[in-house]
Amino acid sequence: MRCCTVLAALVAIDLVLARTWLAEGRIGKRPLPPFGALSSDGQRAALARLELDQPASDALTGFDRELGWCVRPNASRADGEFQIGPFGARGARDYAPTPPPYVVRLACYGDSFTFGDEVKDEWTYEALLESLDPRVQALNFGVPAYGTDQALLRMRRDGLRGARVAVIGLLLENIGRNVNRYRTLWTPRTETPLAKPRVVLAAHAARTTGATGGGSDLELVPQPFATGRELAAAVRDGSILERLAEHEYWRGRPAIPTGEWSALVRVVGGVLAYRERTPERLWLDRDGEPRRVTLAILEAFRDEARARGAERVLVLVLPMKEELAAFRASGRAYWTEVLEELEARGLEYLDVAPALAAEERELERNASTATLYVASHLSSVGNSVVARELHAWLLAQRLVPER
Numbered sequence: 001m002r003c004c005t006v007l008a009a010l011v012a013i014d015l016v017l018a019r020t021w022l023a024e025g026r027i028g029k030r031p032l033p034p035f036g037a038l039s040s041d042g043q044r045a046a047l048a049r050l051e052l053d054q055p056a057s058d059a060l061t062g063f064d065r066e067l068g069w070c071v072r073p074n075a076s077r078a079d080g081e082f083q084i085g086p087f088g089a090r091g092a093r094d095y096a097p098t099p100p101p102y103v104v105r106l107a108c109y110g111d112s113f114t115f116g117d118e119v120k121d122e123w124t125y126e127a128l129l130e131s132l133d134p135r136v137q138a139l140n141f142g143v144p145a146y147g148t149d150q151a152l153l154r155m156r157r158d159g160l161r162g163a164r165v166a167v168i169g170l171l172l173e174n175i176g177r178n179v180n181r182y183r184t185l186w187t188p189r190t191e192t193p194l195a196k197p198r199v200v201l202a203a204h205a206a207r208t209t210g211a212t213g214g215g216s217d218l219e220l221v222p223q224p225f226a227t228g229r230e231l232a233a234a235v236r237d238g239s240i241l242e243r244l245a246e247h248e249y250w251r252g253r254p255a256i257p258t259g260e261w262s263a264l265v266r267v268v269g270g271v272l273a274y275r276e277r278t279p280e281r282l283w284l285d286r287d288g289e290p291r292r293v294t295l296a297i298l299e300a301f302r303d304e305a306r307a308r309g310a311e312r313v314l315v316l317v318l319p320m321k322e323e324l325a326a327f328r329a330s331g332r333a334y335w336t337e338v339l340e341e342l343e344a345r346g347l348e349y350l351d352v353a354p355a356l357a358a359e360e361r362e363l364e365r366n367a368s369t370a371t372l373y374v375a376s377h378l379s380s381v382g383n384s385v386v387a388r389e390l391h392a393w394l395l396a397q398r399l400v401p402e403r
Contacts, residue, residue: 042191110169114142147177179249
């Protein structure tokens with residue numbers, strides 16, 4: 001009888017905690033499963049802007065029918081620290097359609113690390129690379145929050161602008177984005193509740209959902225919304241989860257019925273959900289869809305960039321702050337096996353983690369207050385390391401014209 005009483009009390013406490021402590025479905029800033037279409041005031045504010053179907057005058061990005069979202073040509077922030085050029089490359093500098101014969105031009109595609117979130121235009125690694133050597137031009141086609149798949153699709157659309165070298169920035173975290181269609185299901189804390197296209201391996205696709213482009217083993221699954229207003233309406237009524245369910249890898253992960261009535265079950269579900277979203281786990285799962293798709297995207301980027309005239313295609317491997325800290329602490333990079341796979345597939349790569357770690361040790365030795373990261377992105381110091389590494393690679397490959 002006593003056991004039943006204790007059990008009933010525990011169940012009651014669990015139910016009360018679910019309706020009080022977890023009433024908003026989150027612990028701190030972390031939403032708990034089941035992940036829905038909306039989970040924060042920031043996401044609701046983003047929807048209000050989408051519903052206008054007209055970005056604010058100083059918004060750098062906006063809804064994009066093909067890519068989900070993209071930078072806006074000629075956009076700029078009021079403080080002047082962020083500008084987008086006329087054809088969508090970051091920075092105020094204008095570039096001729098083709099570079100002079102004494103210049104090697106790079107076209108750099110990727111996410112916010114390529115774009116240079118949290119630093120001014122002149123402190124991105126592309127701008128710092130140009131300042132190192134006037135014989136180098138580095139066009140910044142990065143877009144915040146992009147997956148590697150979106151970077152590939154943008155390169156298909158916007159091309160290389162006469163670049164001899166195509167660079168695809170691979171933040172290791174991107175592996176989870178590449179199998180995602182509704183951003184909040186991969187990154188529940190995001191304040192950008194946006195839909196994105198993705199590509200699937202053709203051999204495993206349930207059906208052809210779009211035109212095949214580039215690599216014959218990839219099929220495009222487009223995002224279905226024609227306007228930001230239409231997307232916002234689907235988020236508001238929750239129908240977006242069903243409309244993007246096909247090929248959404250993160251729907252229903254973790255695969256346990258968390259519900260909203262039990263605090264214990266929701267907390268356990270949250271632990272499992274965020275554990276499943278760890279990039280290390282995804283990269284070390286050799287047969288997992290995220291790894292196979294990401295590697296196929298990198299191969300497609302290489303093949304299509306070459307078809308567009310690139311002489312060399314480089315995968316620039318970038319670690320997050322936490323990954324660099326773990327690398328320094330253990331002396332081991334969990335992505336070593338991934339680098340071996342890139343090499344086996346004939347993909348040239350440059351891993352900047354060792355150089356970043358060496359720079360951080362030097363800063364500590366000199367008791368410098370400088371840091372490699374601002375908050376979650378590379379600082380001007382971190383970007384200068386990437387620029388130096390890229391410059392050294394260009395020189396070693398004899399890609400920089402003689403003076």
